Amino acid sequence: MPKAIIYYSQGGTTDLVAKTLAKNLNADLFRIYDLKNREGFKNRIFASISAFREAKTDIVPAKVDLTGYDTVYFGTPTWNGNPTPAILTIIDRCDLRAKDVILFATMDANNGESNVNRLEEKVRLRGARVIESFTIQTKNKSPEKLVSDTEAIIKIKDLKMY
Numbered sequence: 819m820p821k822a823i824i825y826y827s828q829g830g831t832t833d834l835v836a837k838t839l840a841k842n843l844n845a846d847l848f849r850i851y852d853l854k855n856r857e858g859f860k861n862r863i864f865a866s867i868s869a870f871r872e873a874k875t876d877i878v879p880a881k882v883d884l885t886g887y888d889t890v891y892f893g894t895p896t897w898n899g900n901p902t903p904a905i906l907t908i909i910d911r912c913d914l915r916a917k918d919v920i921l922f923a924t925m926d927a928n929n930g931e932s933n934v935n936r937l938e939e940k941v942r943l944r945g946a947r948v949i950e951s952f953t954i955q956t957k958n959k960s961p962e963k964l965v966s967d968t969e970a971i972i973k974i975k976d977l978k979m980y
Contacts (some may be wrong), residue, residue, distance in 0.1 A: 820846070820886055820888055820889075820918065820924060821843055821844070821845035821846070821887065821888070821889045821890070821980070822845060822846050822847075822848060822882070822887040822889075822891065823836050823839055823840050823843075823845045823846070823847050823848065823883060823890075823891040823893065824848045824882055824890065824891065824892050824893070824896065824905075824908060824912075825847075825850065825851060825891070825892065826850045826851075826852065826893070826894050826895070826902050826904040826905045826974050827849065827893075827895065827907070829895070831895070831906035831924050831945070831956040831959075831964060832893055832894060832895050832924045832970075833849065834961055834964050834965065835893060835922065835924055835954055835964060835968050836849070836891075836893050838943060838964070838968040838969065839891060839893075839922075839968060839972070839977075840954060841898070842879065842968075842972050842977075842978075843972070843977060843978060845891065845964045846887075847886055848879070848882045849913060850877050850878070850879070850904045850905065850907075850908050851877060851878045851904070852875050852876075852877055852902070852903065852904040853875070853876040853877065853878060854875050854876065854903075855931070859976055869896070872878060872904050874903060874906065874907045875903040875904055875907055875933075877904050877907050877908060878953075880911065880954075881908075881911045881912070882908065882911075882912060884912055884913060884914070887916060887917070888917070889917070889918045889919070889920065889949075889980050890912075890914065890917050890918070890919050890920075890946070891919070891920045891921070891922065892905060892908075892909060892919065892920075892921050892922075892937060892941065893905075893921075893922045893923070893924070894923055894924075894933065894937070895923070895924050895925070896923050896924065896926075896933040896953075898927035899932045899933060900932070900933055900936060901913060901923070901933050901936055901937050903976070904919060905937070906940065909937070909940050910940075910943060910944070912944065912961050913944070913945075913949075914944035914947075915944070915945035915947035916945065916947075917945070917946045917947070918931075918946070918947055918949045919941045919946040919947065919948050919949065920948075920949060920950045920951065921934050921937045921938060921948060921950075921951040921952075922934070922951065922952050922953065922954065922975065923937070923952075923953045923954075924953070924954050924955075924956045925953060925955055925956065925957075926955075926956060926957040927955075927957060931953060933953070934951045934952075937951075938951065940972060950977065950980070952971050952975060954967055954968065954971065975978050
């Protein structure tokens with residue numbers, strides 16, 4: 819079953835999780851880039867407000883063709899308990915009818931579950947069936963620890979089954 823992993827990463831931890839998933843699950847990767855500057859203290863405050871408001875943003879690629887994929891992963895950092903504008907934008911642009919979806923969120927502290935819950939609502943509205951979800955706490959973890967935590971989730975959630 820062909821798998822696609824669509825994700826947004828700003829600081830690199832979600833990127834590492836997505837790449838670990840792709841390597842272990844033999845999935846295609848689609849990294850979404852937000853064209854709005856999200857770096858620096860002031861921009862991060864505005865980014866959190868945008869995430870809370872579920873504002874859309876300009877992204878590259880603008881769309882991902884999911885024809886031929888049975889299972890689609892969506893991954894995003896958690897911004898103030900919410901998914902990022904970039905991932906919400908791409909979800910709204912994808913045809914998810916009859917797709918099995920697995921959601922994941924990275925987080926420094928808490929609120930990853932509220933992020934995943936909101937993602938679940940969004941993809942269900944697009945016609946998807948959510949078959950699994952998970953969060954990964956990233957604060958103060960080395961890249962090696964993030965990889966091992968992701969590999970542990972793959973085993974615990976039996977993600978190779980999908």
